[in-house]
Amino acid sequence: MKKMLAMLFFISAALCLLAGCGGKTDAPQSDNSLQKVLDTKQFVLGLDVGFPPMGFADETGEITGFDIDVAQEVCNRLGVSLVKKGIDWNTKEDKLSDGTIDCIWNGLSVTPERSRTMNFSEPYMKNELIFVVSADSGAKGMYDLAGKKVGVQSGATAADALKASDIASKVSVASFEDNLTLLRQLEQGVVDAALIDSVVAYYYIFSSDKQFFILPSSLGEEKYAIGFRKGDQKLRDRVQSIISDMKADGTLGKISKKWFGSDITIVK
């Protein structure tokens, strides 16, 4: 009798297993990305320090910005300290893969090409590539830029977008290390227009006394996300879940309000 009962249990258990408790495969054992951050008690964020208001050095040299505030909050919740490491935007992929930084978190636009080399978080903000001209420019649309010199940041998506645009063959392109330098060059008339992230352009123009104009045409909408190393799934997931919590408890909205006046994040 006992034997048979045991058998019945065994069979029902086997059926249960068959019915749907299908096993989940665990993440690869080698992914110790999150553990490493928790063990060393630091999370190294890579950024180009001339990218206001996402991440930039203020007048005192302190690195601040929307991304930095969010990252700081994430680190507080992780119980680790945030290390802000300024990098050359051109070499960001190398710095990420050689382990100098744990992530690129600095208004990094998601592109299919970058997705092949990085592990992106969910997008958190929208951006557009727009043309900025100085007050005395006669250009009212992007086609008026034919024969002019357009500045872009090297290593940014703007350079590729310009190359793929209708006016690619009609303009000359000049590359600059960061966006602030680029806008200063525009101010001094070194370039006739700057193709730049709308998030940076509006922030810069609004806080500057100088008059600039934004052309109505954009070279497409982009989304910002955090770039992690391929394979650093656990770290990426943990950071993502904290950001998700921050959305729910209003912290994310508060930080967005501080930098943009309103909650413009697109975190689910």
Add this chain to the structure above:
Amino acid sequence: MKRNTASSLRGIAISGLVILLFVGIILAYYFMLLSETRERIAKAGELNAITSAEQIDQYLSQGVVTMNLACYTLDSMIRSGKSQDELRGFLVDQSSAVLNTDLKTTGMYGYIKGEYLDGTEWVPEEDFVPTERPWYIDARANVGRVAVVDPYIDAQTHTAMITFSKTLCDAKSVAAMDFYMDRLQQITEKISSQEHSGITIVLDRKYRVIAHSDRAEVGKNYLAESGTLGNALVNKLRSSDENYFSMQHGGADYIVYAGTVSNDWLCLSVFDATAEFGQLRNMLLFTILAVLLVVSVLFFILLQLSRKQEQIARLGIHAVEAIAEAIDAKDSYTKGHSDRVANYAKEIGRRYGYSEKQQDELYMMGLLHDVGKIGVPDAVINKPGKLTDEEFSLIKKHPVIGWQILCKTKELARLAMGTRWHHEKFDGAGYPDRIAENDIPEEARIIAVADAYDAMTSRRSYRDVLTQDVVRKEIEKGKGTQFDPAFADIMLQMIDEDHDYRMRDR
């Protein structure tokens, strides 16, 4: 006896297995039906959901397009250095133009080049600070895209409105246009009143209800609530990447479509599938109950049957044991003889590798091996002195008499060979048929050894129990002549292990 119970239990277990398999198949079928039903409801709802999202998106898009076009003109005017009056004039023209469209709006206004300009000729109050209004702040935050401002109470009309606003080309000026919320609400209610439509909900990016087929829900913040259907929907939305999913809440089943409408707002179509799923679940419950009932009845019958079987088997054994005792009773000196032979034979069989069933048969054969003594007169059996040839030939008849008795009963016939040939010798010198070696059935050869052993280890009228040593020598001597050497060896092994000489008549 034990084995019979075990085998019938095994039978029950096997039928249990079959029934579990049935239940498994039923479950698999149920889940198939469930997903099919879900798919069916989903398909029926999909078109509706898409249409709803499109209608709402269309309405909102109209506003976005109108804003974009107007701002394009405003940008151009600013770049051309037009005066503030000319700009205001455009806003007035634009305001009267939109009055003739489907959009329910009061008109256009803006904060342009440091001054508030109004196309509706509304004059703001003293304390009105345009750069502190949500339409201005949100336009700036949305860096050039049309901002769909969160609903707010308009200072002018004192009603809930949504505003579309957009930063102009100098990054500091903003143009805006208000839309009455009730137009969106009307569209939402109209969609939900149609056939095959569920609840329609429009949520903004912060999961606040902009429009809802149930008017009372408008203005709620689903992300901040807890335990409500709205909150459950939002939690599911946030964790799911699918644009359609099913969920349970408060004992009800829902199928939900989520579509993105203008500026990351969400349009949800929620269908209540409780009735359909409930029907399926009841069906499953009924089927499983029916199967369980059948199983229990079957189980009960099998259990009764096995109990009966056990009783019958026990009855048979008791009868045979009684017969054996009756035989032994004929001879005062052979009391318990049959029982001991049966046990020795069974042990030999066990050591030789017999199955439990074969061992039990050997035991029965052992009990019945001397049954033929019934037909031998008591006087001959109990005669104390030496037997005459005639008396001895009478004794020698008992194997055949026993065989005849057993063969009369169908159930006992298969046990008769032990009775008939237990006095045969391995070399062919025995009786009654003088057969040798493998011609003697194996069981009879085993009983022959056991029988001889017990004869030597029992008291007789003329002698006491022989010593173990003598018995051992006798068996050894008979190996190959009287006994099958294989079984004689097993008997010798048993003697050697019997250090206290327990295997004897006591």
